[in-house]
Amino acid sequence: MDGNAQAQRCLIRQFAGYAKSISLRYAATFEEAEEIVNDCFLKVFNNLHGYDKAQPFKAWFRTIAINTAIDYYRKNLKWQGQLSLDDLEVADWSDDILSEISAKEILIMVQRLPPTYRMVFTLFVIDGYSHKEIANMLGIQEGTSKSNLRDARRKLQTMIKLNFPHLYQLYNWPNKGFNEN
Incomplete structure (x- = not known):
């Protein structure tokens, strides 16, 4: 060829x-x-x-x-500024929510993640790499990979809460405490 x-x-x-x-x-x-x-x-x-x-x-x-x-x-x-963690409210996660959101809407939210979080989230959740493999690929510590995944999930939860508040009401999430993870 x-x-x-x-x-x-x-x-x-x-x-x-x-x-x-x-x-x-x-x-x-x-x-x-x-x-x-x-x-x-x-x-x-x-x-x-x-x-x-x-x-x-x-x-x-x-x-x-x-x-x-x-x-x-x-x-x-090198062109991206220093990433800082915002104070996040973290809700309980339920896979039932994902069935209520289209794949396109989920992709848009994943694309809004900071680059480091998006990379780790995609490698781990979608492509099935282990934290050890991700750490080797990205030149980071395994603990950093785990931390970035946790933070990516928190940011996604916050985006879902902001963009789909009716889902939180449906699952009675406003009555649950945040930061339980």
């Missing part, structure tokens, strides 16, 4: 949606996601010689897409 424009277009058509679904989970904006997708395909085309045909292509592609998102995060981290 090296240098074969037609084969490259075919691969892009086949995997663009998949690449975008991965990059949107890590990016703060649609534009960032597009940059990650473009970088991903560039890496795929430049590294096709390293693909082991005995392995599933989609898994190899997914790894490149996730690593590209991590690289994008690292590259742009």
Whole structure:
């Protein structure tokens, strides 16, 4: 496929949606996601010689897409200000709430997380990496990964409370104490 424009277009058509679904989970904006997708395909085309045909292509592609998102995060981290924790009210979490919120609404809230929290949350919750793996990938301590995940969940809970107050009423959350976690 090296240098074969037609084969490259075919691969892009086949995997663009998949690449975008991965990059949107890590990016703060649609534009960032597009940059990650473009970088991903560039890496795929430049590294096709390293693909082991005995392995599933989609898994190899997914790894490149996730690593590209991590690289994008690292590259742009220097441009992001110091993250500070706001005083957060933390509610009890219920998976029932997620059934009341659309995937698009959840994605928008995840994209609003600070970059560090978004990265750890996505790697752990969506892509299934362990805290040890995340720590190695991002160059942080395992405890930092756990802390960032906890804080990401708290921020998401706060966003849900603000954006979907009717769900809190439905589950009688206003009557429960906060900061119980």
